[in-house]
Each structure stands twice: as C-alpha cells, then as structure tokens.
Amino acid sequence: MPIRKLPTHLVNQIAAGEVVERPASIVKELVENSLDAGSRRIRVEVEKGGSRRIRVSDDGGGIVADELALALHSHATSKIGSLEELEGVATMGFRGEALPSIASVSRLRLASRPADADTGYEVEAEGGESSEPRPTGMPHGTVVDVRDLFYNTPARRKFMRTERTEFGHIDEVVRRLALARMDVDFELAHDGRSIRRLLPASDEAGRDRRVASVCGDEFLAQAISFDTDHAGMRLAGWIARPSFSRSQSDLQFFFVNGRLVRDRLVAHAVRQAYRDVLFHGRHPAFVLMLELDPARVDVNVHPQKTEVRFRDGRLVHDFLFSTIHSRLSGTRPGSRATAPASLPHRGDNVHELAAGQGRHQAGLGLGVAESVARYAELARTASAVPSAQQDNETDMPPLGFAVAQIHGVFVLAENAHGLVVVDMHAAHERIVYERLKQSWGEDRVRSQRLLVPEKIAVSRREAMALESHVDEMSRLGFEVDLAGPEAVLIRAVPGMLARADSQKLVRDVLADLVELGDSRRVETVIDEMLSTMACHGSVRANRRLNIDEMNALLRDMERTERADQCNHGRPTWVQLDMKSLDKLFLRGQ
Known part of the structure; x- marks a missing residue:
C-alpha cells in the first residue's frame, strides 16, 4: 500500500483507542477538564453504566463561543503553547486529544457559557462532523453530554462489561479525583438516582x-x-x-x-x-x-x-x-501515632501465627528479667494508690499496670481508659527484634572474604550500574569487581550473610541499582534473619509471668518503636475503654 495521510476522523478514532478505554476513561478526562477550568462544583450523571449517556457539568470558567468548535479539533488546547510550558505543565490535561477522541466514538454535545457572557453556546458532533455554534440557555460553566458510546465502532462496544461493572469503574474514578481535590464539590448520579455526594472540605x-x-x-x-x-x-x-x-x-x-x-x-x-x-x-x-x-x-x-x-x-x-x-x-503505646483508646485495633484481617511451646533463650536481649527490678517498686507503689488517683491519666503509664494473665497467652492491664489486653508473645517479639537490630547494627557493614571468589554473568546494564555504584556496594559489605563487559567477580560478602546464596544476592542488588539507583536488599535479608531469631527468642505461650514481669513487659512496649504491632503486622495490644465494657454488660441501658 502507498504511504498516505490518514483522515482526521480515523486519526481521532486511533487516539480514542488510547484515551477512551471504557466509560470511566471519559469521566476521568471530562472531570479533569472541569478541574482545569477552576470548577468548584462538578456533577456526573450516568445512564446504563455510561454506555447510553455520560453527562458532566461544572461551574468553571467556560469556553467563549468563538473557540467552542475549535475545542473539538485534535491537539487544540488552551493549556500549553511552548516546549517550556510542556516541561512544567501544572494542569491535569494538556494534549488536546480528549474531546475530539470522545466525539469520534459517540454523539457529543458541548455547551458552555463564561461568567461574563450573556448567553451560552453549544455545538454537536457525530461521526467526526461538528455543527456550528448556536445559542442556548444555561448557567455559567460547561456541560459535556456524551451519548451512545461506541455506536459507530461495534467491535469496541462488544468489549464493554456489564452495566454494574462499568459503573463501578466510574464510581472509582470519581472517588479518586475527589481525594485529589478536596476543595471541590462532587456529585455522582446513576439512572437518575444520586449515588454519591462529596461536599468540599475546608479544614x-x-x-x-x-x-x-x-x-x-x-x-x-x-x-x-x-x-x-x-x-x-x-x-x-x-x-x-x-x-x-x-x-x-x-x-x-x-x-x-x-x-x-x-x-x-x-x-x-x-x-x-x-x-x-x-x-x-x-x-x-x-x-x-x-x-x-x-x-x-x-x-x-x-x-x-x-x-x-x-x-x-x-x-x-x-x-x-x-x-x-x-x-x-512512632506506633507505640502513648505516642501520637497510636490509635485512640476507644478504637480497638483490628487483627481479624491478618494471618494468625500459631503460638507454640518454647523456652526462654539467653543472650538474645530478652529484656524482661533485667527490667523487673526497675519497675517492681513502681508497680507496688501504684497498687497502693487509691483507685481515684489511678484514674488520673497523667499519673498512669499509657498501658497502665498488669492485673492478671490469661491462659499464659494474654496479659490484662488496667489503665486510665479501662482494660488493656496484650498479646504476650507478639509484644515481646517486637521488643526483642528492635534490640537485635540495634545490637547487630555494626555487623551490617562488616565483610567476610570468600575463600574462592565467585564469578557470575550479568547484563551490560548491571555491569555499568556496578561501575557507577562501587561505594554503595562497599557500604553494603560487598567486594565485587568487574571481570569483563558482562561478568563480575565476588570477593567478599556481608559477614552475617556468609552462608546465604551470594550470587543471587548480588544479582538482586544489581537489579535494584539499575532500576532505582539504590538497594536495601541486604538490610531486608538481615532483618528477616533477625525477625526469625526474635520470634524464637521471645516468651512463648503458656509461660507464666508474675506481676513484676508483666509490668516490665508493658514498660518495654512503651519505649520500643513500632510496638503497636509484631514483626508480621499483628496487633500487640487492644484497648477496651469503660464505654465499651459498659456496653458489653448493658450497663446504663
């Protein structure tokens, strides 16, 4: 076939294949145009999941009558005019493709009235042909009415999903745009019924x-x-x-x-x-x-x-x-990041770890025994204080003081708000893990030379990344040299990972350096090892603690970073305030 210039209508339909993936894509483009126009109220009306009709109206700056027809031409835009403006574009849209692309696969009506105009004007487009602007009565702003989507491209229409599915995508688009612009009033209606109204937020x-x-x-x-x-x-x-x-x-x-x-x-x-x-x-x-x-x-x-x-x-x-x-x-008891006392943590959406029998391991920084003496006197003093004073929030620690242990698994404590329930193993696992990370901090950068250097094949990009990040590899504990344009020689690895798969680790680190310019792969592997050590070194279920040991555990939790959850994301404690406890027993009802 000879080379020839494609008709404008076909060009727009090709562009529509990129811009108009489904009805939700049209909503996204039109709402973004409304936001660029300075709108403070946007209403989206949809019929039959968007296949029959999509109508977006706003109260933005509007389009003057002389430019209304031009808005339906490819690459016609008011948002950029030079390369410098393109490199610093601050608007949501800028290519001038949306309206002509949408018009090429639907029956479109565009009406607009600037705030200083006496009347509005409208144009209609169908099958790539648009009408001349004509006057219409309307408030200031812009209305884009899209009907019969893909009526002239039945192959595209066959790929549309059910009405419910398509509307779900539209609702998701509106929700996301509402998060981006909280100062704007959004309304979404489906088949004449208002589905969502998001009022503007000013504080x-x-x-x-x-x-x-x-x-x-x-x-x-x-x-x-x-x-x-x-x-x-x-x-x-x-x-x-x-x-x-x-x-x-x-x-x-x-x-x-x-x-x-x-x-x-x-x-x-x-x-x-x-x-x-x-x-x-x-x-x-x-x-x-x-x-x-x-x-x-x-x-x-x-x-x-x-x-x-x-x-x-x-x-x-x-x-x-x-x-x-x-x-x-900062997610630890008593910190600003901790959840409000009246809102219990939800752990039902994470996997549960089996709490098995175990033994107390020495040398892993357990911290319970060493803290007992320090807090035993404090706990005894608190037990002698009248209950009215114990309720004073300023005199009591965030987790309060222990009162009992349930089945060797949970510690019960009383604080200023009510009852605290602590998962003994999960809490101590976090404490041990954080202490292990501190104690192993120096070993993260120590290297251990290999008896026999290992040679591995890499890509040219990875070899170039190694050449540019020699200091980074050294900081991670590696000594790696180039052995050719597509090969490296591993001479030393981090001391703590001497038994790990050094070839796989180097490849993973180089892949991170190629993609991101940095790698935390070594830290991640070491942390996983320390997490396992912390799990095995923590107090286990069915181990009885006395009151002093329980209070020591509570105080350690209050000092430990990320103590609100264990290493696997499970909550370590929950708060039941007095209102929740009263509700359980129907008190006051």
Missing part, C-alpha cells in the same frame, strides 16, 4: 470526612496523618497502621501535584517502609499527596497520564521512604 475535619467517605471509616480510624516537607517537596496524607493491611492493593492512592499516578519507584519506597511491620503477601493502605515543582516531574510519558517520571527519582524515593518509615516507627 482538617472536613478532609478526614472526605477520606472516610472514599476509603471507609475503618481506614480513617486506623490511619496516621502527617504533613512534612523537604528539599522543595511536600508530602502529606494518611497511612494505615499495619494491622489494617489488605489482601490486595485496592486502597492505595498516590497523587503528584493533584494527579493520580502509578509508579514503581513509589511502590518500592512504600513497600520498604512497611517491611518491618507487614507480613509477606499483605498490602498497606495509604493516601499520599506529593507536591513539587512541576518542572521536576515529567507527566508526558503515558497516553492516559497515569505514570510520571521524576527528574530526581532517588531523592523522591528516599523522601517517601524516610517519611513513612519514621511515622511507622
């Missing part, structure tokens, strides 16, 4: 309500909120405690300058931050909002703009990791 309480309406009340109850900045970047949001882990990544929202994106670098940073507190196979839940100079991030790397590329990915990765890691480190 912290309003933002919490918006997050709870999208992610659920339980997520908000178990979430740690924060707002921090570093090196010209700002990170704010909510991260769920490990006990609220999920079986899938359905509650993970990451926004860059208000744009919802998926990014491997971000996923890796979050996964590494949770590695000490989350069991393998579980997924954390979070809502993270990163703000930085638009010139430092490239949003023009994906047709649907769902991926970005950071100009300094290593800095972003470290900022995310350190921020989330430090917040999770």
Whole structure:
C-alpha cells in the first residue's frame, strides 16, 4: 500500500483507542477538564453504566463561543503553547486529544457559557462532523453530554462489561479525583438516582470526612496523618497502621501535584517502609499527596497520564521512604501515632501465627528479667494508690499496670481508659527484634572474604550500574569487581550473610541499582534473619509471668518503636475503654 495521510476522523478514532478505554476513561478526562477550568462544583450523571449517556457539568470558567468548535479539533488546547510550558505543565490535561477522541466514538454535545457572557453556546458532533455554534440557555460553566458510546465502532462496544461493572469503574474514578481535590464539590448520579455526594472540605475535619467517605471509616480510624516537607517537596496524607493491611492493593492512592499516578519507584519506597511491620503477601493502605515543582516531574510519558517520571527519582524515593518509615516507627503505646483508646485495633484481617511451646533463650536481649527490678517498686507503689488517683491519666503509664494473665497467652492491664489486653508473645517479639537490630547494627557493614571468589554473568546494564555504584556496594559489605563487559567477580560478602546464596544476592542488588539507583536488599535479608531469631527468642505461650514481669513487659512496649504491632503486622495490644465494657454488660441501658 502507498504511504498516505490518514483522515482526521480515523486519526481521532486511533487516539480514542488510547484515551477512551471504557466509560470511566471519559469521566476521568471530562472531570479533569472541569478541574482545569477552576470548577468548584462538578456533577456526573450516568445512564446504563455510561454506555447510553455520560453527562458532566461544572461551574468553571467556560469556553467563549468563538473557540467552542475549535475545542473539538485534535491537539487544540488552551493549556500549553511552548516546549517550556510542556516541561512544567501544572494542569491535569494538556494534549488536546480528549474531546475530539470522545466525539469520534459517540454523539457529543458541548455547551458552555463564561461568567461574563450573556448567553451560552453549544455545538454537536457525530461521526467526526461538528455543527456550528448556536445559542442556548444555561448557567455559567460547561456541560459535556456524551451519548451512545461506541455506536459507530461495534467491535469496541462488544468489549464493554456489564452495566454494574462499568459503573463501578466510574464510581472509582470519581472517588479518586475527589481525594485529589478536596476543595471541590462532587456529585455522582446513576439512572437518575444520586449515588454519591462529596461536599468540599475546608479544614482538617472536613478532609478526614472526605477520606472516610472514599476509603471507609475503618481506614480513617486506623490511619496516621502527617504533613512534612523537604528539599522543595511536600508530602502529606494518611497511612494505615499495619494491622489494617489488605489482601490486595485496592486502597492505595498516590497523587503528584493533584494527579493520580502509578509508579514503581513509589511502590518500592512504600513497600520498604512497611517491611518491618507487614507480613509477606499483605498490602498497606495509604493516601499520599506529593507536591513539587512541576518542572521536576515529567507527566508526558503515558497516553492516559497515569505514570510520571521524576527528574530526581532517588531523592523522591528516599523522601517517601524516610517519611513513612519514621511515622511507622512512632506506633507505640502513648505516642501520637497510636490509635485512640476507644478504637480497638483490628487483627481479624491478618494471618494468625500459631503460638507454640518454647523456652526462654539467653543472650538474645530478652529484656524482661533485667527490667523487673526497675519497675517492681513502681508497680507496688501504684497498687497502693487509691483507685481515684489511678484514674488520673497523667499519673498512669499509657498501658497502665498488669492485673492478671490469661491462659499464659494474654496479659490484662488496667489503665486510665479501662482494660488493656496484650498479646504476650507478639509484644515481646517486637521488643526483642528492635534490640537485635540495634545490637547487630555494626555487623551490617562488616565483610567476610570468600575463600574462592565467585564469578557470575550479568547484563551490560548491571555491569555499568556496578561501575557507577562501587561505594554503595562497599557500604553494603560487598567486594565485587568487574571481570569483563558482562561478568563480575565476588570477593567478599556481608559477614552475617556468609552462608546465604551470594550470587543471587548480588544479582538482586544489581537489579535494584539499575532500576532505582539504590538497594536495601541486604538490610531486608538481615532483618528477616533477625525477625526469625526474635520470634524464637521471645516468651512463648503458656509461660507464666508474675506481676513484676508483666509490668516490665508493658514498660518495654512503651519505649520500643513500632510496638503497636509484631514483626508480621499483628496487633500487640487492644484497648477496651469503660464505654465499651459498659456496653458489653448493658450497663446504663
């Protein structure tokens, strides 16, 4: 076939294959246009899951009559005009493809009225042909009405799912955009019935309500909120405690300058931050909002703009990791990150570890015996204090004082709020693990030379990464030399991992360096070994503790980082306040 220029209508239909994946894609593009127009109220109306009709109306700046028809032409946009503006684009859309692509596979009506105009104007498009603008009565803002999606491309229509499934995707899009712009009023209706209304949030309480309406009340109850900045970047949001882990990544929202994106670098940073507190196979839940100079991030790397590329990915990765890691480190009794006393931790969504018989192992930093003498006198003093004084929140530790042990498994304590139940093994496992990490800190960088150096084959990219990160490999305890363009020689490995598979470990580290410019693979392997040691070295079920030992355990929990959960993400303690206890026994009813 000879080379020829494709008709405009066919070009738009090809573009529609990238932009219009399903009805939810149309909602995303149209709502993003409304946000770019400065809208404060957006209403989305859907019929038959979007296959029959999608109508998006807003109160934004509107489009003047002379530009209305131009908005339906390919690559016609008001958002960028030069390469410099493209490199620092701050709007949600910028390519000028959405409206013409949508119009090529549907019957579209576009009506708009700027705030200073006396009347609105509308145009209609069908099959690639558009009408001349004509006057119409309407309030200021813009309305885009899309009917009979894929009516002229039946092959695409066959791939649409059921009405319920397609509407579910639309609802998900609206929820995600509502998280990105909490200052905007969103309304979603399906078949004439209002399904979701999200009022604008102007304060912290309003933002919490918006997050709870999208992610659920339980997520908000178990979430740690924060707002921090570093090196010209700002990170704010909510991260769920490990006990609220999920079986899938359905509650993970990451926004860059208000744009919802998926990014491997971000996923890796979050996964590494949770590695000490989350069991393998579980997924954390979070809502993270990163703000930085638009010139430092490239949003023009994906047709649907769902991926970005950071100009300094290593800095972003470290900022995310350190921020989330430090917040999770503060999850201990009495800290600001600890859940409210009236809200018990939920452990029913994580796997249960079998608590077997065991013995007390010496030399692993158990900490119970060494703390008994220190807190025995304090516990005896507290027991002699009248109960009215014990209820004083300022005089009592966060976990209170022990009163009993149940079946050698749970410790019961009384604090200012009511009853505390502690999983003895899970709590002590976290204490031992954190102490082991501190005691083994120096061994993380010690190397042990191999008797016979090992030669392994690598790719050229991995060899180049090794050449650029020699100091990084040395810091991790490796001594690795190039033995050719596609081979390396392993001469030394971290001392603690001398018996590990050194070839696999080096390959994994080099793969991380190629993708991320950094690797925490060694730390992860060492931490897994220490976690196993902590599990075996902790007090086991059916081991009887006296009151002094129980109080020593409680005090150690209050001083230990991440003490709210064990190494596998299980909660170590729950709080039952007096209101909850009264409810159990119908007191006052």
